[in-house]
Amino acid sequence: xxxxxxxxxxxxxxxxxxxxVLGSLDYEVSHASxxxxxxxxxxxxxxxxxxxxxxxxxxxxxxITPRIKELEIPVVYLTSYPNEIDxxxxxxxxxxxxxxxxxxxxxxxxxxxxxxxxxxxxxxxxEKYRRLAENSRDMIYSMTVPxxxxxxVNPSAETITGYTVDEFYNSKRLLLNSIHPxxxxxxxxxxxxxLNGITPPTYEYKIITKSGNEKWLYQRNSLIKxxxxxxxxxxxxxxxxxxxxxxxxxxxxxxxxxxxxxxxxLRAQRVAEIGIWENNLANNDLHWTEEMYTILGFNPNExxxxxxxxxxxxxxxxxxxxxxxxGAINDNIPYSMDYKIVRPDGLxxxxxDEGQIIRDDLGKAKSMFGTTQDITRRKMVEKxxxxxxxxxxxxVETTPDMIWEIDKNGIFTYISPQSSxxxxxxPQEIIGKNIFSFIEPGAVGRIKKIFNTHIKTFRKINTxxxxxxxxxxxxxxxxxxxxxxxxxxxxxxxxGTARDITERxxxxxxxxxSIKEKDILLQEIHHRVKNNMQIIxxxxxxxxxxxxxxxxxxLLKESQNRVRSMAIIHEKLxxxxxxxxxxxxxxINSLVNGLFYSYSIKNHINSTIDIDDVELNIETAVPVGLxxxxxxxxxxxxxxxxGSGEVCIRLKNIDDKYxxxxxxxxxxxxxxxxxxxxxxxxxxLVNNLVNQIDGEIELKLNHGTKFIITFPxxxxxxxx
Numbered sequence: 142x143x144x145x146x147x148x149x150x151x152x153x154x155x156x157x158x159x160x161x162v163l164g165s166l167d168y169e170v171s172h173a174s175x176x177x178x179x180x181x182x183x184x185x186x187x188x189x190x191x192x193x194x195x196x197x198x199x200x201x202x203x204x205i206t207p208r209i210k211e212l213e214i215p216v217v218y219l220t221s222y223p224n225e226i227d228x229x230x231x232x233x234x235x236x237x238x239x240x241x242x243x244x245x246x247x248x249x250x251x252x253x254x255x256x257x258x259x260x261x262x263x264x265x266x267x268e269k270y271r272r273l274a275e276n277s278r279d280m281i282y283s284m285t286v287p288x289x290x291x292x293x294v295n296p297s298a299e300t301i302t303g304y305t306v307d308e309f310y311n312s313k314r315l316l317l318n319s320i321h322p323x324x325x326x327x328x329x330x331x332x333x334x335x336l337n338g339i340t341p342p343t344y345e346y347k348i349i350t351k352s353g354n355e356k357w358l359y360q361r362n363s364l365i366k367x368x369x370x371x372x373x374x375x376x377x378x379x380x381x382x383x384x385x386x387x388x389x390x391x392x393x394x395x396x397x398x399x400x401x402x403x404x405x406x407l408r409a410q411r412v413a414e415i416g417i418w419e420n421n422l423a424n425n426d427l428h429w430t431e432e433m434y435t436i437l438g439f440n441p442n443e444x445x446x447x448x449x450x451x452x453x454x455x456x457x458x459x460x461x462x463x464x465x466x467x468g469a470i471n472d473n474i475p476y477s478m479d480y481k482i483v484r485p486d487g488l489x490x491x492x493x494d495e496g497q498i499i500r501d502d503l504g505k506a507k508s509m510f511g512t513t514q515d516i517t518r519r520k521m522v523e524k525x526x527x528x529x530x531x532x533x534x535x536x537v538e539t540t541p542d543m544i545w546e547i548d549k550n551g552i553f554t555y556i557s558p559q560s561s562x563x564x565x566x567x568p569q570e571i572i573g574k575n576i577f578s579f580i581e582p583g584a585v586g587r588i589k590k591i592f593n594t595h596i597k598t599f600r601k602i603n604t605x606x607x608x609x610x611x612x613x614x615x616x617x618x619x620x621x622x623x624x625x626x627x628x629x630x631x632x633x634x635x636x637g638t639a640r641d642i643t644e645r646x647x648x649x650x651x652x653x654x655s656i657k658e659k660d661i662l663l664q665e666i667h668h669r670v671k672n673n674m675q676i677i678x679x680x681x682x683x684x685x686x687x688x689x690x691x692x693x694x695x696l697l698k699e700s701q702n703r704v705r706s707m708a709i710i711h712e713k714l715x716x717x718x719x720x721x722x723x724x725x726x727x728x729i730n731s732l733v734n735g736l737f738y739s740y741s742i743k744n745h746i747n748s749t750i751d752i753d754d755v756e757l758n759i760e761t762a763v764p765v766g767l768x769x770x771x772x773x774x775x776x777x778x779x780x781x782x783x784g785s786g787e788v789c790i791r792l793k794n795i796d797d798k799y800x801x802x803x804x805x806x807x808x809x810x811x812x813x814x815x816x817x818x819x820x821x822x823x824x825x826l827v828n829n830l831v832n833q834i835d836g837e838i839e840l841k842l843n844h845g846t847k848f849i850i851t852f853p854x855x856x857x858x859x860x861x
Contacts, residue, residue: 289314303351321347438484780807
C-alpha cells in the first residue's frame with residue numbers, strides 16, 4: 142500500500158525537487174504552500190505523514206503542528222538550522238537536516254511511520270485495559286515491594302474499603318491499617334511471604350472499612366520481579382465477598398438445622414409410620430402430610446383427590462370404611478378401624494385409621510380430621526420373608542436414585558418409583574420394556590459392548606455415564622451395576638442404580654470449556670510477549686544501523702541476543718499445549734542458529750549439539766537459555782581470532798541433575814583472568830544465573846575453553 146505524504150513548502154522550485162525525491166521513493170505526495178492550506182488538505186486526504194520545510198516556512202507552519210496533532214498525523218521537519226527553531230516545543234516525531242541524503246530521508250520517514258503505528262496500537266491497548274480496570278467492580282491495584290506504595294488503584298477501591306484513591310496514593314499499605322483484628326497475624330505472615338518472594342495466589346481475610354463496617358475480601362496476587370529475581374511490584378485484584386460469606390454462613394446454619402430436623406423426621410417416620418390428614422366434607426378437598434403419600438403410595442408432587450383415594454380400597458374394604466365414616470358423622474363419635482388397601486403401585490397395605498368429625502357452630506359436620514398409620518408389618522409379622530421384602534421395597538422407593546433390575550435379555554423386571562421423577566415414566570410404563578429403548582441411539586453400541594464385558598469379566602460397573610431421553614430433553618445418568626448369577630454361575634441379568642447427573646455433567650463441561658479458554662488466553666499472552674520481544678530486537682537492530690562505534694554496536698548486539706533468547710522461550714511455549722515446560726533440544730537449536738546468524742558466522746566455525754530429550758520448566762529454561770547465550774556469544778566473539786574451529790554444546794541428564802557443557806577449541810580463556818570475579822557483564826550474568834538455578838560452574842582450559850555447569854531442575858511454582 143502506497144504511503145501518502147503531505148509536503149508543506151512555499152517555494153515552488155524547492156517543492157518540486159522534494160516531490161521528485163519522494164516520488165522516487167514510491168510515496169504519494171500532496172503539496173501545500175502554507176500552514177493554513179496544510180491543515181485543510183490534511184483534513185481532506187488524511188495523509189500518513191506531513192513533511193514541513195522549516196527553512197522557507199520559518200515559524201509559520203510550526204505553529205500549525207498542535208492543530209495537526211489533533212489529527213494524530215506524525216510530522217517530520219526539513220531544516221538547515223535546527224538550533225535556530227524551537228522544533229522540540231512542537232513535539233515532532235523526527236527531523237532531517239539539509240542537505241539530506243535520499244536514503245537517510247527514507248529511513249527517517251519509515252521510522253516515523255513505524256513509530257506512529259506502534260504508538261497508535263499501544264494507545265488503543267492502554268485505553269482498552271484502562272477502561273476495563275476503571276469499570277471493574279473489583280479493586281485493582283499495583284503496589285511496590287517492600288515499600289508498600291500504591292502505583293495504581295482503580296475507583297472500586299473506594300466502594301470496597303471506603304478510602305478514596307488519593308488516600309491510597311498518599312498512604313503506604315493502607316489496607317494494613319484496615320485489617321480486622323482476627324486477621325492481623327494472618328495478614329502479617331502473608332506480607333512476610335511477599336517480601337521473601339513467595340506470593341500466595343489467593344487468600345481471604347476480613348477488614349474494617351473507613352465507615353466502621355466489616356467486610357470479607359478475596360485477594361488474588363501476581364508478583365513482578367526485577368532482572369535479579371528480586372520482587373519489586375505486587376499486582377492483584379480484590380473482590381468484596383461479604384454477601385457471599387453471609388450466604389455461605391446462612392446456608393451452613395440452615396444445613397445444620399435441616400439435618401437435625403430431617404433426622405427427627407426420619408426417626409418419626411421409621412418409628413410411627415403415621416400420616417395426618419383432613420378432609421373438607423363440603424368439597425372433598427384433601428390435605429395430607431408427606432407421610433400420607435408414602436403410606437398410601439401416591440406421588441407427593443401431584444395433587445390428591447378423593448376419587449383416586451377410593452380406588453385404593455378393595456370393594457369390601459371400601460364398604461367397611463364408609464360405614465365407619467357415616468357412623469362418626471351420624472353418631473358424633475370418633476371412629477377407629479383397620480383395613481386393607483391396594484396402593485397405586487400395586488402393594489397391599491394394612492392401615493389403622495383414627496378419625497373424628499369437626500362441626501361448625503350449628504353442629505353441622507364440616508370436616509374430618511385424623512391419622513393414618515401403616516400397620517402392615519404388624520399384620521404380617523408371621524410372614525417374615527414378605528416383611529423383609531416390604532422393608533426392602535420401602536428403602537428402594539425412598540432413595541433419590543432409581544433402583545432397577547433387568548433380565549439377561551435387557552428387559553426391565555423392576556424399577557423404583559423414582560423413574561417417574563427422573564425419566565418421566567412410571568414403573569408400570571417401564572417394566573417389560575428393553576433397557577436400550579430408553580438410551581440415546583448413538584450410545585447403544587457402546588453400552589452393549591460394556592455390558593458384554595461386564596458379563597465376561599464379572600467386574601462391577603461403578604460409574605458408567607449413559608445418555609437417555611426424557612421427552613425431547615437429553616439426560617445423563619450415572620449407572621452402577623452388578624451381575625446377577627444363579628447357583629450354577631449362569632447370568633440371569635443385572636441389578637443396579639441410576640442417578641441423574643445431568644446438571645453435574647453440564648457444570649463439568651462448562652468448567653472444561655473455561656479451562657480451555659484460559660489455556661488459549663495464556664497461549665496468546667506468550668505469543669504477544671514473543672512478538673513484543675521481537676519488536677524490541679528489531680528496534681535494537683535498527684539502532685545498530687545508526688552507530689559507528691564498534692563497542693556500542695557489540696553492546697546492542699549482546700542485548701539483542703539476550704532478548705532473542707527469551708523470545709524463543711515464549712515462542713516455544715505458545716506453540717505447545719503445556720505452558721509449564723519446553724523442549725530444550727528445539728530451543729537450543731533455535732538459539733545457536735540465531736547466534737551464528739547474529740555474528741555472521743560462515744563456514745569457518747561449526748557447531749555440534751549433543752542434547753538428551755529433555756523438557757525443562759520455564760523457571761529453569763529461562764536462566765539456562767541466558768547462560769548458553771552468554772557462553773556461546775563469548776566463544777564466537779573471542780574464541781577464534783578469525784580462525785576456524787568448533788563450538789560444542791552438550792546437555793545430559795545425570796541422576797537427578799543436568800550437566801551442561803559449552804566447549805570450543807579456540808585460543809582459550811585468558812589464564813590470568815578469574816571468570817568468577819571478572820568485570821565482564823556477560824560472565825557476571827552467567828555466575829548470577831548459575832546461582833539462581835542452584836547450580837555449580839567449572840572452567841577447564843585444555844585445548845580451548847570448556848565450561849561445565851551442573852544444576853537441578855527448579856521446582857515449578859504453579860500460577861493457576
